[in-house]
Amino acid sequence: MATHKISTTWKGNMQFESSNPGGSLQIDVAEDLGGNSNGLRPKALMLSALAGCSGLDVASLIKKMRLEVSDFNIETEGFLTDTEPAVYEKVIVSYNFSGNNLNEEKLAHAVDLSVEKYCGVMHMFRSFAEIEIKINFNK
Structure with a gap:
């Protein structure tokens, strides 16, 4: 069984360093929460992990399919519950592709493969949040 081991060390006040x-x-929190705003926010890191996982899948498929893409980015927006602890109840993942010769059908298929089959972080998110997928093509 594969494992991941992360070491996270308190650096004082509300700041941590995670290796x-x-x-x-x-990792830190905003000043209004007692931090110094000198690091990434834990819940937002979850959205970065989601985008990174799926983005790696899609980038690999772009390469394997020999697709022409000049720019590709993913925007994630997480909506938190109003209850404590606040958790993501809905996440919108927007895949944005740019290029002069985009194969929209194959790019949509690459996103679908990541979302439905390959991205483990996406599958974890589905256990606690509604996921909405958007694909945008800019020529």
Whole structure:
């Protein structure tokens, strides 16, 4: 069974440094919550993990399908519950492709493969949130 081990160290006040096999990052909260705004927010990191997981899948499929894409980005928007603890109840994931010769059908298929089959983070999110997928093509 594969495992991931992350080391997270308190750096004082509300700041932590979290090390992962690919590097490290700073975690903190906003000043109005007692932090110094010197790091990423934990819940927002979950959205980054979702976009990163699916983005890696789609980028791999763009390469395998030999598709022409000049720019590709993913925007995620998470909607939190009003109850404590606040958790994501809905997430909108927007895939944005730019290029002069986009194959929209194949790109949509690549997104679908990531969303439905490959992205483990997407599957984890589905256990607690409604997921809405949008695909935008800009020529």
